[in-house]
Amino acid sequence: MTKADIVAKISDKLGMEKGDVQATVETFMSEVKNSLEGGNNVYLRGFGSFIVKKRAEKTGRNISKNTTIKIPAHNIPAFKPAKVFVEGVKTNVKVK
Numbered sequence: 001m002t003k004a005d006i007v008a009k010i011s012d013k014l015g016m017e018k019g020d021v022q023a024t025v026e027t028f029m030s031e032v033k034n035s036l037e038g039g040n041n042v043y044l045r046g047f048g049s050f051i052v053k054k055r056a057e058k059t060g061r062n063i064s065k066n067t068t069i070k071i072p073a074h075n076i077p078a079f080k081p082a083k084v085f086v087e088g089v090k091t092n093v094k095v096k
Contacts, residue, residue: 036077048081 007025011018032050035042042050057073081089 039075044082046082046084048079048085051078051080052076053078 003025007018007022010016010025011021014021032042036050036052039052041052044050052075055074055076058071060069060071061067062069
């Protein structure tokens, strides 16, 4: 499912203009991104949490030059689904 699909479904369900729905979805995504970039987590009860995770410093390898490199500690965005969300997927999606 793409962002356009989400906009179309919301527009159909609520009877709103697609442009208004697209602006709302874009604004939501922008606010989540800005919050994470500011170091703040976003908690959506019943859906999940967008969180900032810290990755520790580690040693990696550049295989083309056969050298070791130091990868510094850094933060990454992550999503942790709510238990209700996880259970819904477990019960409704068949294993392929």
